[in-house]
Amino acid sequence: QKEVEQNSGPLSVPEGAIASLNCTYSDRGSQSFFWYRQYSGKSPELIMFIYSNGDKEDGRFTAQLNKASQYVSLLIRDSQPSDSATYLCAVYTGGFKTIFGAGTRLFVKA
């Protein structure tokens, strides 16, 4: 069974701090890795994708991938109350199939 695991949270951080969200996956053949943000009552919104080992930065967001450890993370710098949402980790394992984690709820305290 191919799986994607996330801590359900909630993860609570003060405004301005770094939020660190983590995800592990079971299929070593996984090819692409995504982070989606989902506000309550809204649809998942793609915020980051990463294909290669290492870090990828986009504004306040940094995605980190370690294929040897089967680990993906998302760092949010200078966290804002507007970042409060559920963050879904998604892993593409091939054959048009992407597996989503259950999500981590992030709460940024003003």
Place this chain on the structure above:
Amino acid sequence: DAGVIQSPRHEVTEMGQEVTLRCKPISGHNSLFWYRQTMMRGLELLIYFNNNVPIDDSGMPEDRFSAKMPNASFSTLKIQPSEPRDSAVYFCASSGDLANTQYFGPGTRLTVL
């Protein structure tokens, strides 16, 4: 460019009625996905299409659920007959690259009474 379009946004129906959900993928995308999301089960993949052909429908919960994609710009998900346990938010997503980057529609919130 318009994103994924879904209709209706909200649907309230009575048990036993037929429900049809509609999706228009992003123009040029060749893969389409139907998901269901509930608090208890999270985001579940129901079925996906590539080039209008159903590839895997193993996530469809029962024979009451069916999906079609008659052309590249339209797909439907039908539930007949509907039951209260079908109440959920149904998302459609589409993808147009080899990395399977998916973009979600706004969803249809279905309530079956």
